[in-house]
Amino acid sequence: MALILELAVxxxxxxxxxxxxxxxxxxxxxxxxxxxxxxxxxxxQPYRDLLRLMRKEVVLADTASWLFRVIxxxxxxxxxxxxxxxxxxxxxxxxxxxxxxxxxxxxxxxxRFFLALAGMxxxxxxxxxxASREVMIASLAEPAMLLIVFSLALVAGATQLSTVAAVMGSxxxxxxxxxxxxxxxxxxxxxxxxxxxxxxxxxxxxxxTMVHEAMVLEYSGRHLAMxxxxxxxxxxxxxxxxxxxxxxxxxxxxxxxxxxxxxGVAVYIGKLAVAGILLAxxxxxIAKMRVFRVPDFLGAALMLALLGTLLLxxxxxx
Amino acid sequence: MSKxxxxxxxxxxxxxxxxxxxxxxRRAMVxxxxxxxxxxxxxxxxxSMLGLWGxxxxxxxxxxxxxxxxxxxxxCPGGRYPxxxxxxxxxxxxxxxxxxxxxxxxxxxxxxxRWLDHGQWGISYPLAAGASAARSQxxxxxxxxxxxxxxxxxxxxxxxxxxxxxIIEPGHFRFTASGETVVRLEERLGYVHKGIEGLMAGSxxxxxxxLAGRTSGDSTVAYSLAFARAVEAALGVEAPPRAVWLRALxxxxxxxxxxxxxxxxxxxxxxxxLMHAHCGVLRERVLxxxxxxxxxxxxxxxxxxxxxASDLGEAGMAAVLSAITEIRQRFPYLVExxxxxxxxxxxxxxxxxxxxxxxxxxxxxxxxxxxxxxxxDARRSPGYPPxxxxxxxxxxxxxxxxxxRVWIRIREVEQSLSLVEQILERLPDGxxxxxxxxxxxxxxxxxxxxxxxGFRGDILAWLRIGAGGLVERCHLRDPSWFQWPLLEAAxxxxxxxxxxxxxxxxxxxxxxxxx
Numbered sequence: 001m002a003l004i005l006e007l008a009v010x011x012x013x014x015x016x017x018x019x020x021x022x023x024x025x026x027x028x029x030x031x032x033x034x035x036x037x038x039x040x041x042x043x044x045q046p047y048r049d050l051l052r053l054m055r056k057e058v059v060l061a062d063t064a065s066w067l068f069r070v071i072x073x074x075x076x077x078x079x080x081x082x083x084x085x086x087x088x089x090x091x092x093x094x095x096x097x098x099x100x101x102x103x104x105x106x107x108x109x110x111x112r113f114f115l116a117l118a119g120m121x122x123x124x125x126x127x128x129x130x131a132s133r134e135v136m137i138a139s140l141a142e143p144a145m146l147l148i149v150f151s152l153a154l155v156a157g158a159t160q161l162s163t164v165a166a167v168m169g170s171x172x173x174x175x176x177x178x179x180x181x182x183x184x185x186x187x188x189x190x191x192x193x194x195x196x197x198x199x200x201x202x203x204x205x206x207x208x209t210m211v212h213e214a215m216v217l218e219y220s221g222r223h224l225a226m227x228x229x230x231x232x233x234x235x236x237x238x239x240x241x242x243x244x245x246x247x248x249x250x251x252x253x254x255x256x257x258x259x260x261x262x263x264g265v266a267v268y269i270g271k272l273a274v275a276g277i278l279l280a281x282x283x284x285x286i287a288k289m290r291v292f293r294v295p296d297f298l299g300a301a302l303m304l305a306l307l308g309t310l311l312l313x314x315x316x317x318x
Numbered sequence: 319m320s321k322x323x324x325x326x327x328x329x330x331x332x333x334x335x336x337x338x339x340x341x342x343x344r345r346a347m348v349x350x351x352x353x354x355x356x357x358x359x360x361x362x363x364x365x366s367m368l369g370l371w372g373x374x375x376x377x378x379x380x381x382x383x384x385x386x387x388x389x390x391x392x393x394c395p396g397g398r399y400p401x402x403x404x405x406x407x408x409x410x411x412x413x414x415x416x417x418x419x420x421x422x423x424x425x426x427x428x429x430x431x432r433w434l435d436h437g438q439w440g441i442s443y444p445l446a447a448g449a450s451a452a453r454s455q456x457x458x459x460x461x462x463x464x465x466x467x468x469x470x471x472x473x474x475x476x477x478x479x480x481x482x483x484x485i486i487e488p489g490h491f492r493f494t495a496s497g498e499t500v501v502r503l504e505e506r507l508g509y510v511h512k513g514i515e516g517l518m519a520g521s522x523x524x525x526x527x528x529l530a531g532r533t534s535g536d537s538t539v540a541y542s543l544a545f546a547r548a549v550e551a552a553l554g555v556e557a558p559p560r561a562v563w564l565r566a567l568x569x570x571x572x573x574x575x576x577x578x579x580x581x582x583x584x585x586x587x588x589x590x591x592l593m594h595a596h597c598g599v600l601r602e603r604v605l606x607x608x609x610x611x612x613x614x615x616x617x618x619x620x621x622x623x624x625x626x627a628s629d630l631g632e633a634g635m636a637a638v639l640s641a642i643t644e645i646r647q648r649f650p651y652l653v654e655x656x657x658x659x660x661x662x663x664x665x666x667x668x669x670x671x672x673x674x675x676x677x678x679x680x681x682x683x684x685x686x687x688x689x690x691x692x693x694x695d696a697r698r699s700p701g702y703p704p705x706x707x708x709x710x711x712x713x714x715x716x717x718x719x720x721x722x723r724v725w726i727r728i729r730e731v732e733q734s735l736s737l738v739e740q741i742l743e744r745l746p747d748g749x750x751x752x753x754x755x756x757x758x759x760x761x762x763x764x765x766x767x768x769x770x771x772g773f774r775g776d777i778l779a780w781l782r783i784g785a786g787g788l789v790e791r792c793h794l795r796d797p798s799w800f801q802w803p804l805l806e807a808a809x810x811x812x813x814x815x816x817x818x819x820x821x822x823x824x825x826x827x828x829x830x831x832x833x
Contacts, residue, residue: 032591035592036591036592036594036595036596037595037596037599038595125474125475125476125477126476129476129814197589198589198661201589203591204589205482205483205484206483206484206587206818207478207482207483208476208478208814208815208817208818209587209815209818284591284592285592285659286590286659286661287585287588287589287590287659287661287662287664287665288588288589288590288661288665289661289664289665290664290665290813290815290816291498291813291815292498292813293664
């Protein structure tokens, strides 16, 4: 009975990310619209878009291979699993032993690899441009991400997220410069990974400036729905990751009863809302950077993460 | 050659056979030798070309020498004439167009590909004298367009358009890039050819005026004004003072609306949507003021030959004044926002630089020319009323980058605000239109011409009114003719991802160009 309950809670967590992901994107869009003095689409518009795309016919290029048709599902699955692994409202759930930071990085990395493949599969020039830009960004974002993981692992003594969250939330940790650097680096990586301003513009129609959108330009119907859904999930994933690692307060531990769970979910949604507002304000206040500036931006993230790790080493060996 | 005294445009015109009834500037039929002399002056950069257009068996060229304007015309026996474009590249596309429409073949033109004619019209040379004969011929077939080659290791081509992802007009851009860096951009236009010049031929002045107002939707006031002024010049009538001032009011409102829209749109292409939203609000205020004052948001068909179609009432005046007051209050904050957003400046400064030499060679009008040091504004020189009685500055910058083109627009918004205020203050009373006089006698033709400053630059209108008051031939030259080629030059060496930003800062017209 206890096991069934635990599985149910784990299942609830997996469904929760699926349900909340489009809402988070819708919320960010809404806040951005309000900041621009527009009314903006309704909060549930992303759900409607997904439904509409699911119902639509798929138009495939003549040159598309089987890979092109399979990849959307692969990307969706990998991103969903990665998003569901992260403790959102509770730590120590049944499958929390799988919630390893390196596993999450690997899952996202393979999703990106397949997306870049799909971009080039059809053979249009935009797919190629998008894929080459995406890989350029990834080649800097992934090492930065791994260095952040190392810093966290050095502090917490584990890469398992429940443990990391527990250590980070404990009062004896205190303020650490290296963790501050990791936080900034992680935010920068998150912006790049989610194709947000200033690295990419998620709402542009200019095919020549796109990165993520250029790769998925040839997708339609349910394939596009899968890719869009994966993008929603990825945003949620990074917000959850940042809040789980750096602001772990409000996370409940497993087996603490429905009341505590409900409180945990409420706190989690609150964190999402704050992150969404911050993202929208940031994106409104800044222009997109030149494509060739992106390496500088991510290079800074990489350096910060590296400095964080080095500082930890130095402070330990003394 | 260099020892000889440089000829002035006036000498050239006098060397030819002056054409009667051509107003306000002179036109002369010239010999091929004189024509070539003019081409030489153009190639050496002493004069600027304002336009080149055809008629069956005749080719015309409008020239600007300092402040003097003149037209030289050359008979083309067998449709041949010495090419201008071989020595003066700005004429290339105009000559290709004259070849497409009239079958005039420029001798020595290096580029003989079709330009507006994509082989989809079903007829060739639609405006040539024997057009009816050509019509019965088998339709021309669309053949593959040969883009200029660019060879080298690792170069790849990116075809963009003619249908774009956004809601914009159609045009094809062929990039040759080395990685992200643009090596060559070649445009292909003509997708929105509407045959306006063909439709105008033989139509009454009223209908032709409506057609002129539909050449390029965002410049409908400027086009109507250019056409009306050309008609008035041909027929020797003058619009009453109140109409002249109301026309200037509409033209400035149009300039305001378009510049505000452009400033926002340029920032939006750098993903800075905040500017776009705020500028959009201000642009909407202007459009609504136009609607309240003249009964149409874009003020289309409000300028007619002989005057204006609707008068400005008390309510309209108040609407314009309140819009102007609001923009005066809010615009400075937006300028500050633009100037203080480092991430935005990083995108616009030094991007898409257009060299002043090129701007001068192509006689680029509007913000494109003025951002690259070409100090020209048709409102000031040759000038037309009521601007001679109004105080305004023409901003000029030397940098020639996207940022400079934004700043020219910002300064022009400020000038237009002041102009609108001056006009409202001093608007004279009186009638708003005069009747168009009787059509010319049988066998007599009256030529008229006008140069009007639209928001993009100078619009040239040239027309001939023949028997029965019908328009025999009308040519409208959009400023974009001399700006599109410069976009190709400005993007070179920039990165592919910066093209939308450069393109928006030029904001050339597809419709006005394709005509």
